Amino acid sequence: MTVRELNGHAAHSETYGPDGDVLSVTVHEPRFTFEDKALLLVARRRALAPRGPHGWLMSEATDPKNVGKFRVDAPTTDLVAEAIGKAIEAWETKYGEGSAKYLLWGAEKV
Numbered sequence: 001m002t003v004r005e006l007n008g009h010a011a012h013s014e015t016y017g018p019d020g021d022v023l024s025v026t027v028h029e030p031r032f033t034f035e036d037k038a039l040l041l042v043a044r045r046r047a048l049a050p051r052g053p054h055g056w057l058m059s060e061a062t063d064p065k066n067v068g069k070f071r072v073d074a075p076t077t078d079l080v081a082e083a084i085g086k087a088i089e090a091w092e093t094k095y096g097e098g099s100a101k102y103l104l105w106g107a108e109k110v
Contacts, residue, residue, distance in 0.1 A: 005030070005031045005032065007037075010027055010028045010029060010030045010031070011028050012025060012026060012027040012028065013025070013026045014026075080107045083107055084105045084107055087105060088100045088105065091103070
């Protein structure tokens with residue numbers, strides 16, 4: 001997708017005869033309607049809106065109209081983070097505190 005397509009540009013193709021004269025011109029319909037473009041822009045702006053660590057839009061999370069309207073679920077254990085944390089603790093016990101500072105840790109389900 002290009003900016004030109006978003007702005008309504010429609011490609012066209014021409015067919016030429018052996019003498020160089022134009023035999024036909026095919027004009028394609030625009031790829032996006034005005035409504036499609038508006039929906040894409042709204043979705044893009046919403047995706048780029050700032051969110052808190054909880055995942056909610058900050059505009060919703062800080063709106064005074066929402067006081068008392070949020071319910072908090074029971075906490076969930078991130079089992080991958082727990083396994084990585086234990087691996088880091090074991091590493092640092094063996095090699096010294098801070099030795100895992102610049103290491104990248106992955107996890108595999110077994």
